[in-house]
Amino acid sequence: MRHILNAEQFTPAQLSELFEGANYFRQMDQKIATRREIMQRHFGRIMLSMFYEPSTRTFHSFDIAAIKLGIKVSGSQSASEFSSAAKGETIEDTVRVFNEYGVDAMTLRTKNKGEADIAASVATIPILNGGDGKGEHPTQAALDAYTINSELGQLHNLNVVIGGDLVNGRTARSLAQVLSKFPGNDITFLAPPEFQIGDDIKAKLDKTGTRYTEMNTLDIDAFGDADAIYWTRLQLERLGDTMNKEEAIEKQLEFTIDAKTLKVTPEHAIIMHPLPRVKEISTEVDDDRRAKYFRQAGNGLYIRMAMLDQIMNDADVRG
Amino acid sequence: MRHILNAEQFTPAQLSELFEGANYFRQMDQKIATRREIMQRHFGRIMLSMFYEPSTRTFHSFDIAAIKLGIKVSGSQSASEFSSAAKGETIEDTVRVFNEYGVDAMTLRTKNKGEADIAASVATIPILNGGDGKGEHPTQAALDAYTINSELGQLHNLNVVIGGDLVNGRTARSLAQVLSKFPGNDITFLAPPEFQIGDDIKAKLDKTGTRYTEMNTLDIDAFGDADAIYWTRLQLERLGDTMNKEEAIEKQLEFTIDAKTLKVTPEHAIIMHPLPRVKEISTEVDDDRRAKYFRQAGNGLYIRMAMLDQIMNDADVRG
Amino acid sequence: MRHILNAEQFTPAQLSELFEGANYFRQMDQKIATRREIMQRHFGRIMLSMFYEPSTRTFHSFDIAAIKLGIKVSGSQSASEFSSAAKGETIEDTVRVFNEYGVDAMTLRTKNKGEADIAASVATIPILNGGDGKGEHPTQAALDAYTINSELGQLHNLNVVIGGDLVNGRTARSLAQVLSKFPGNDITFLAPPEFQIGDDIKAKLDKTGTRYTEMNTLDIDAFGDADAIYWTRLQLERLGDTMNKEEAIEKQLEFTIDAKTLKVTPEHAIIMHPLPRVKEISTEVDDDRRAKYFRQAGNGLYIRMAMLDQIMNDADVRG
Numbered sequence A, B, C: 001m002r003h004i005l006n007a008e009q010f011t012p013a014q015l016s017e018l019f020e021g022a023n024y025f026r027q028m029d030q031k032i033a034t035r036r037e038i039m040q041r042h043f044g045r046i047m048l049s050m051f052y053e054p055s056t057r058t059f060h061s062f063d064i065a066a067i068k069l070g071i072k073v074s075g076s077q078s079a080s081e082f083s084s085a086a087k088g089e090t091i092e093d094t095v096r097v098f099n100e101y102g103v104d105a106m107t108l109r110t111k112n113k114g115e116a117d118i119a120a121s122v123a124t125i126p127i128l129n130g131g132d133g134k135g136e137h138p139t140q141a142a143l144d145a146y147t148i149n150s151e152l153g154q155l156h157n158l159n160v161v162i163g164g165d166l167v168n169g170r171t172a173r174s175l176a177q178v179l180s181k182f183p184g185n186d187i188t189f190l191a192p193p194e195f196q197i198g199d200d201i202k203a204k205l206d207k208t209g210t211r212y213t214e215m216n217t218l219d220i221d222a223f224g225d226a227d228a229i230y231w232t233r234l235q236l237e238r239l240g241d242t243m244n245k246e247e248a249i250e251k252q253l254e255f256t257i258d259a260k261t262l263k264v265t266p267e268h269a270i271i272m273h274p275l276p277r278v279k280e281i282s283t284e285v286d287d288d289r290r291a292k293y294f295r296q297a298g299n300g301l302y303i304r305m306a307m308l309d310q311i312m313n314d315a316d317v318r319g
Helices: A012-028 A032-038 A057-068 A091-101 A115-122 A138-152 A170-179 A199-208 A236-242 A245-254 A259-264 A293-318 B012-028 B032-038 B057-068 B091-099 B115-122 B138-152 B170-179 B199-208 B236-242 B245-254 B259-264 B293-318 C012-028 C032-038 C057-068 C091-099 C115-122 C138-152 C170-179 C199-208 C236-242 C245-254 C259-264 C293-318
Strands: A046-051 A072-076 A105-110 A127-132 A159-163 A186-190 A211-215 A228-231 A270-272 B046-051 B072-076 B105-110 B127-132 B159-163 B186-190 B211-215 B228-231 B270-272 C046-051 C072-076 C105-110 C127-132 C159-163 C186-190 C211-215 C228-231 C270-272
Touching (some): A012 A138, A046 A057, A057 A072, A057 A105, A057 A138, A057 C072, A072 B057, A091 A105, A091 A115, A091 B057, A105 A115, A105 A293, A115 A127, A127 A138, A138 A293, A159 A170, A170 A199, A199 A211, A236 A245, A293 C091, B012 B032, B012 B138, B012 B293, B046 B057, B046 C057, B057 B105, B057 B127, B057 B138, B091 C293, B105 B115, B105 B293, B115 B127, B127 B138, B127 B293, B138 B228, B170 B186, B170 B199, B236 B245, C012 C293, C057 C105, C057 C138, C057 C293, C091 C115, C127 C138, C127 C293, C138 C270, C170 C186, C236 C245
Parallel strands (some): A159 A186, A186 A211, A228 A270, B186 B211, C046 C105, C159 C186
16 A cells, blocks of 8 residues: 555655656656646546645645546545535545545545555554645655756755744654765755754664754854755744734744845755745745746645555556 | 435435435445546535534544545534524524535534425525434434345344433434335334333334334344344433432343343344444444444445435535 | 736636536537546646635535546545645745645635745746636636626627625636727616725726626616626625624625515626526525526536646647
8 A cells, every 4th residue: 555644655666656756757748738737647537635623735736636637536625624524534434434435546635644654553554644734744744855856957965944933843853864874965944943944854874874953043144055945834823922013023033034045045056945934935036037936836846746646556466 | 406405305215316326436446546536526525514513433434425426515514512502593503504615515413303304495405314313313323224124134124122312312213214115124112111112103113004013122132033133222321310420330230131032032133233232232242243333334334325326416416 | 938927917718718618518418428538638747726715615615626627636625624835935936936836726715815826926827817816717717708608699799787795706806807908888777875886996997998887776677677797795894893793784684685686687688607606696586497507517617628738738839
């Protein structure tokens, strides 16, 4: 069973295979004739898509990825409110029912960490984790890695600045783990002390010998030799009473990327963000050639096509 | 017009035809080649699916049933909140609009008893009642009957224990009515006095000469010669002030099926539940060969395929 | 780029082309064989449908229109609650992401006036405005014009009574503008003074030389030489403290169309309403031959098919 549950599970070889798939599907999507060809590829296959938490990008890009592969979708974008979960049903029971519906995959976004694993433990069909609360978001990690690889041509020997909220942001944490699987990377974690990267991640980096630095203020020098900047929103509301409102606004402004940042950022570097963005990247960055966050979101579509394609190919082998 | 509005409307002959259809579609669904064949069966047909109340199983199994027959679906899982009903439109007006959209069937779950009948009274397309409040849930009744027939080979001369909430549970009431259409059945209604089966159902059983017993405590002897056990959740919150919280918890535990129940239940018997289940069937029952509630939910898919297939065949005859 | 943003943008020639398209698709929809033919027309095309405000008719008729043209849909009927908008993302960012998903059109209903224009300003795909708050609802205007043209054979030299809420009802305002593009029309605006038509619309009518009269009471004589009556709901809740509840109810009754209205309405006239209707058209009007509001809603399906067809044909030309 090829569940997709966490970022850790991807080997460099598997990522490489996914990247190739994504490249292929992106190319086939450019012309209507080839798009039609792909849209017949998995005719007969069905995906359930159950989202128990809000999502735009993940829900619709999985939806469109399936559609573009000829997979039919039965989906719920508001499963927590309009499904049996509201009546107290466990995720295990929900999955056991869906096991019976003759579908070929189940995409799941859940409220609580670990629920994707629970689902997989009782599923007879592949589970794709579309985010389990503060837990994992493996398809985001794969598309982030794909974006770096597409834009920079490699995933090793890179200087990567990962900034913003490294405590609550699962995407920042996942990216660090993925980078640690490739040699020669050097990560700068740039965040206020309250939002700095966790000891668990640092332990993993130590284990693989990945170099990293922690910086607690947005020092513009951090960007001077960056190959990639991965920026996320500071979730100041989680600081509680340790900061008053004026301080919070000032702190937020302190961790904003803008035209000044662009000036010191190398020409070849790329700027990424998992989105949605609020104000932590100024819109004056949007038209810069190095801003890749919308392209990055689009990469999510093609990476998810590559994943679904593998899963449906597996199903074909089983018959 | 072949509306599906209530459990009463099914004759034994019609049920038998549905069971055959469900068997056929289950079989064709096992291999991708035959699944693809069925998925072209009703190309060109469209179903509207309007759910004004929460649902997982009914919504998605109708959705998937349509998909598997090649019927396209335009659906709303949260129609009460995001549709014109919120602006004060009557169900009649909503249906009259949908009459104009050139669709071939309309699946409907409504808040209030009787609304499916109202919808059918103005519809020029077949209405499938997916549950009208405390009223009817005919596709559930059909899948329950199908499950008994599939597992036990017959729907007559059976000892059936129907337990839990027989006041608010429309599925328990419907099943009793369906069983009364076949000779030789003997029903035990097992529920606290506050949740016992209604006089209207008893009158119908009397009329057809169906034997029944009422038991007000969960006496384990009730299961000793059961062929089928149909269990439902006790909706204790509806008891109001007649019971304090501790009593309620104890009452709930009293009406739970577990390993002890399994010991006295015959080897050939089956245990059913309309789901969602909260705690009234202990998870220690799940792996027992006699536990059929997940299979039962899966049967809902194939019964609904059989119903939709009949309706679309009718449409083909009309041209 | 063929965005559909406002009622103003339609020239008489464009409306005429849309009416022809709508007629064609209505005809092809009558038989299953021709419906199947149309359902293969735009295979390979995908539409995103994002609704940030409640809708039944607009959402489902766009959905079904796409389905009937062979266009696949990825849709959200509750985007405001279950999407990234809830996390503070701007509409511009949302659209820039969807630009990357390789879809061919985006249907949008937004909360605030002007958001469809904002979306179009950053979109690389055609935007179809499905209603932007109190702003525009161009597909409704087109279907209203189509209904008049279909039923009366022309859009010029007509006496049209437009009544109800002419302040908050964008459909009434749009219809007046469309009528002003054709010669010889004479409009009677029938509304309480608080709900009368705005000076902006009157200025436009003056500019094109379209005759109009304002009436502040429902004088039954207004209907005596009407060719079309376009009725809308009086949104009395917007009057605030200027009226007590009893007065409001009486005012509502004063602006209700019923059997008495039918008696003075010419035999050839038609009665329209954008729906949902609450009580401002008595149900005793529904069975009258002149009541066209349900047919009018159905016309929305075919007008939207005509629009989507044009957009997808454009996409084919671009390749």
